[in-house]
Amino acid sequence: MSIQPQMPKSWCLETKPHKFCPGCGHPMLLKALGEVIDEFEIADKVVFGCDIGCSLLAWDFFNVDTIQTHHGRTTPVIVGIKRADEEVIGIAYMGDGGGYAIGSQHLVNAAARNDKVFVLLANNTQYGMTGGQMAPTTLPGQKTETSPYGRDVEATGPPFQGPEMVTAISQEGAYVARATVANPRQLKKIIKRAVENVKEGRGFSFVEVLSLCPTNWRTNAEQTWKFVEDDMAKYFKIGELKVPGESKEG
Amino acid sequence: MDIPIVEAYIGEYASGKSENAVNRALWLKNQGRKVTLADLDIVEPFYTLRPIKKKLEEMGIEVMAWESRKTMGLGETGNIIKPELRWVLKRPGDLILDVGYGVEGAKTLNLVHGAYDNPYLKIYAVINVSRPMTSTVPDIVEYIKYLGRVDGIINNTHLGDETDIEVIQNGAKIVNEASQELKIPVIFTSVEKHHQDILGNRDCAGNPVFYIQRFMSETFW
Amino acid sequence: MAAKPIEGEKKVFVTGNEATAWAALAAGADIMYGYPITPQNEIMHYWTRLAPKHGKKFLQTEDEISAGFTCLGGVFSGKKAFTATAGPGNTLMQEPMSMAEMMRVPAVFVICQRGGPSTATVIYSQQETTLTCFGGNGEGLRIVYSTESHQELFDYTIKAFNTAWKYRFPTFVLGDGYQSKMRESLVMYDPEARGIEMVKPEPIVRKPGIPGVDRKPIHLRNTYNMEDELYDAVMDIVNDFKKMSPEVVEYATFDCEDADVLILAHGVVSRAAQGAVKQLREEGLKVGHFRPITLRPFPQEELKKYAKKAKNILVVESAYGQFDKMVKENIYGVSTPIKQYFRPGEGITVEEVVQEAKELI
Numbered sequence: 014m015s016i017q018p019q020m021p022k023s024w025c026l027e028t029k030p031h032k033f034c035p036g037c038g039h040p041m042l043l044k045a046l047g048e049v050i051d052e053f054e055i056a057d058k059v060v061f062g063c064d065i066g067c068s069l070l071a072w073d074f075f076n077v078d079t080i081q082t083h084h085g086r087t088t089p090v091i092v093g094i095k096r097a098d099e100e101v102i103g104i105a106y107m108g109d110g111g112g113y114a115i116g117s118q119h120l121v122n123a124a125a126r127n128d129k130v131f132v133l134l135a136n137n138t139q140y141g142m143t144g145g146q147m148a149p150t151t152l153p154g155q156k157t158e159t160s161p162y163g164r165d166v167e168a169t170g171p172p173f174q175g176p177e178m179v180t181a182i183s184q185e186g187a188y189v190a191r192a193t194v195a196n197p198r199q200l201k202k203i204i205k206r207a208v209e210n211v212k213e214g215r216g217f218s219f220v221e222v223l224s225l226c227p228t229n230w231r232t233n234a235e236q237t238w239k240f241v242e243d244d245m246a247k248y249f250k251i252g253e254l255k256v257p258g259e260s261k262e263g
Numbered sequence: 264m265d266i267p268i269v270e271a272y273i274g275e276y277a278s279g280k281s282e283n284a285v286n287r288a289l290w291l292k293n294q295g296r297k298v299t300l301a302d303l304d305i306v307e308p309f310y311t312l313r314p315i316k317k318k319l320e321e322m323g324i325e326v327m328a329w330e331s332r333k334t335m336g337l338g339e340t341g342n343i344i345k346p347e348l349r350w351v352l353k354r355p356g357d358l359i360l361d362v363g364y365g366v367e368g369a370k371t372l373n374l375v376h377g378a379y380d381n382p383y384l385k386i387y388a389v390i391n392v393s394r395p396m397t398s399t400v401p402d403i404v405e406y407i408k409y410l411g412r413v414d415g416i417i418n419n420t421h422l423g424d425e426t427d428i429e430v431i432q433n434g435a436k437i438v439n440e441a442s443q444e445l446k447i448p449v450i451f452t453s454v455e456k457h458h459q460d461i462l463g464n465r466d467c468a469g470n471p472v473f474y475i476q477r478f479m480s481e482t483f484w
Numbered sequence: 485m486a487a488k489p490i491e492g493e494k495k496v497f498v499t500g501n502e503a504t505a506w507a508a509l510a511a512g513a514d515i516m517y518g519y520p521i522t523p524q525n526e527i528m529h530y531w532t533r534l535a536p537k538h539g540k541k542f543l544q545t546e547d548e549i550s551a552g553f554t555c556l557g558g559v560f561s562g563k564k565a566f567t568a569t570a571g572p573g574n575t576l577m578q579e580p581m582s583m584a585e586m587m588r589v590p591a592v593f594v595i596c597q598r599g600g601p602s603t604a605t606v607i608y609s610q611q612e613t614t615l616t617c618f619g620g621n622g623e624g625l626r627i628v629y630s631t632e633s634h635q636e637l638f639d640y641t642i643k644a645f646n647t648a649w650k651y652r653f654p655t656f657v658l659g660d661g662y663q664s665k666m667r668e669s670l671v672m673y674d675p676e677a678r679g680i681e682m683v684k685p686e687p688i689v690r691k692p693g694i695p696g697v698d699r700k701p702i703h704l705r706n707t708y709n710m711e712d713e714l715y716d717a718v719m720d721i722v723n724d725f726k727k728m729s730p731e732v733v734e735y736a737t738f739d740c741e742d743a744d745v746l747i748l749a750h751g752v753v754s755r756a757a758q759g760a761v762k763q764l765r766e767e768g769l770k771v772g773h774f775r776p777i778t779l780r781p782f783p784q785e786e787l788k789k790y791a792k793k794a795k796n797i798l799v800v801e802s803a804y805g806q807f808d809k810m811v812k813e814n815i816y817g818v819s820t821p822i823k824q825y826f827r828p829g830e831g832i833t834v835e836e837v838v839q840e841a842k843e844l845i
Contacts, residue, residue, distance in 0.1 A: 032343055149546075227373070231374065
């Protein structure tokens with residue numbers, strides 16, 4: 014007899030099956046987040062914000078109050094809520110475009126202010142929803158609709174190092190990490206620490222997750238995992254970059 | 264059972280892939296075959312098979328595509344893939360894959376499990392000489408080389424409502440020259456039905472003519 | 485790059501976005517700045533494919549605010565620079581567009597209207613008409629061409645560069661999602677081969693010579709200390725705008741002379757109005773259509789003339805009153821009754837216009 018995997022309670026049954034593409038990394042991320050929300054029993058305290066892009070497919074995903082905002086503006090909306098209502102556990106969900114391009118100033122300032130919100134960012138190296146344009150985290154040589162000959166690092170810079178930037182400007186009490194959907198146990202552990210950090214009111218939490226987009230990468234299953242585990246891992250280091258109470262070293 | 268027909272239509276943006284895919288699927292269905300038409304358009308949500316899904320299903324073709332109204336996120340998007348598409352090769356009968364445009368050409372077929380290993384798969388590049396990026400022999404040759412694996416070329420040269428015999432025959436000539444240089448055969452030339460009286464069964468390059476009916480003009484959104 | 489992107493003329497089958505990209509190339513645009521937003525993405529997709537082949541440049545910025553300001557930068561350096569956006573991107577770009585208005589920067593902006601407000605739909609509307617003509621914190625001292633076909637997207641994108649650089653106003657090509665994505669045939673051409681005089685750009689900063697030695701340094705600003713300084717600065721621009729208007733204004737008329745019912749529409753909706761006029765005239769009904777092609781400057785005198793003569797006016801738009809407001813402002817004093825047909829975010833068919841017009845007869 015096979016045991017069916019349990020859907021997290023915080024997942025809204027009525028809106029399943031979800032609309033993400035087959036092989037997408039978002040549902041893996043959202044599953045880890047859902048389990049954490051369940052374990053902490055905070056569904057009634059969380060306000061979940063999603064950005065424009067594939068992250069917006071999460072707008073009716075959870076049994077948690079959700080606001081779909083504008084592109085890059087999820088962080089300030091969630092910050093605004095938290096500032097007005099201290100009890101809220103604010104989680105801002107976005108992609109690499111929403112977080113590192115149009116939303117970068119908000120990310121920087123939320124980190125600088127040590128806003129007690131959790132920014133969770135799915136990095137799949139391109140703008141998925143709009144058809145696969147180049148993004149800040151596109152890899153060198155990677156072909157996208159606006160880098161049809163491959164990303165030229167000389168002209169457009171190297172892949173954006175988000176958690177490293179946030180670490181450099183964040184304050185004591187912040188938690189910053191990079192996880193990957195290729196390691197689900199570690200992913201959940203990191204998300205749990207990030208949520209706990211804002212739940213306990215210690216400071217800003219930021220987690221980037223290396224995620225999958227076979228649709229826009231045009232990869233089959235094997236190639237998809239290879240891309241995230243080998244190619245992306247070359248440019249994006251996995252691990253915790255900043256933990257409250259620990260010194261900046263390591 | 265006879266050999267299943269599995270064809271993937273790839274090519275430049277707005278070259279006529281979907282129109283040819285739909286007409287080919289209908290032609291096969293009219294031969295008494297079971298056909299599935301799969302929507303693999305993943306770059307922009309316009310002119311996909313979605314709006315005519317119901318109409319085609321009523322005509323007897325199975326269409327694997329989202330219905331526009333059901334895809335939340337259309338606010339910015341719409342190019343998410345329906346999960347069933349991943350396993351579409353497991354379906355019995357013929358399969359026509361409408362592969363949207365994109366910088367990666369035929370690589371989109373990676374999203375269909377087992378596509379490249381399928382012994383029956385034929386990848387056809389649809390070319391319209393009136394499209395500025397594929398209007399000369401060198402451009403077409405360069406473009407097809409860049410697409411990746413291409414087993415055949417479909418000449419879909421037209422100028423919309425301004426198509427005339429000269430446009431059609433000129434297109435046939437140019438595509439034929441490119442085909443010879445690439446050593447990739449031209450499978451057929453597509454021409455709108457109402458030109459049937461001016462053009463016979465073959466174009467000036469000797470390619471068979473496939474007369475098509477316009478469906479995609481209804482599919483703007 | 486010796487070879488021109490388009491030699492002579494050729495008939496092609498394209499989408500609107502491609503027509504825009506090719507037109508920018510044909511106009512000699514040097515650089516495009518942009519940010520992904522549906523439905524204008526293909527302008528960027530095609531520009532990035534074509535740019536290296538023709539020695540042109542591209543920058544994808546972090547957002548539309550940056551796309552607008554970097555575009556102004558490109559223009560300041562003396563290059564023909566342009567950008568394209570839609571919807572929420574247009575909202576963001578108003579800040580750089582305001583700077584262009586105040587500082588008389590000849591940047592070219594292509595707007596592909598989508599649903600509004602907020603994210604709305606990626607499809608189509610005419611809900612960015614007010615924003616494109618009067619957005620930002622200024623007086624709408626901009627030139628705006630509202631196109632209705634791929635041929636016009638091509639023609640007016642080329643014209644926009646010439647108009648911008650000749651009269652030094654930020655210039656807009658106002659299209660929409662339908663035009664961006666529809667497929668039509670088009671004649672692409674080399675404008676110089678057609679005898680169109682292409683205005684040459686020139687550096688606005690870093691003009692030849694050492695500043696302070698060979699020439700005065702160029703000091704540009706968009707801020708003033710006192711009310712009266714600002715008044716003078718704005719009135720200077722207003723006066724230039726008024727001087728430019730008769731040379732730039734464009735419109736088209738369809739059977740307006742003896743029209744009892746005058747249909748007013750702009751952009752792609754004009755096609756439906758034209759179809760309606762044709763049909764109704766065949767039925768012997770006196771219906772006409774006035775189409776402003778430039779929304780800024782608006783063909784005020786010309787419209788007033790026909791509006792006065794008509795017995796009824798029908799305003800048709802895919803928005804809730806944006807074009808209607810412009811019409812009313814411009815025909816103030818004319819007492820002809822106005823009926824409105826507003827379909828915010830939706831396309832309008834010939835049948836709908838025929839039905840609405842018939843009710844006025």
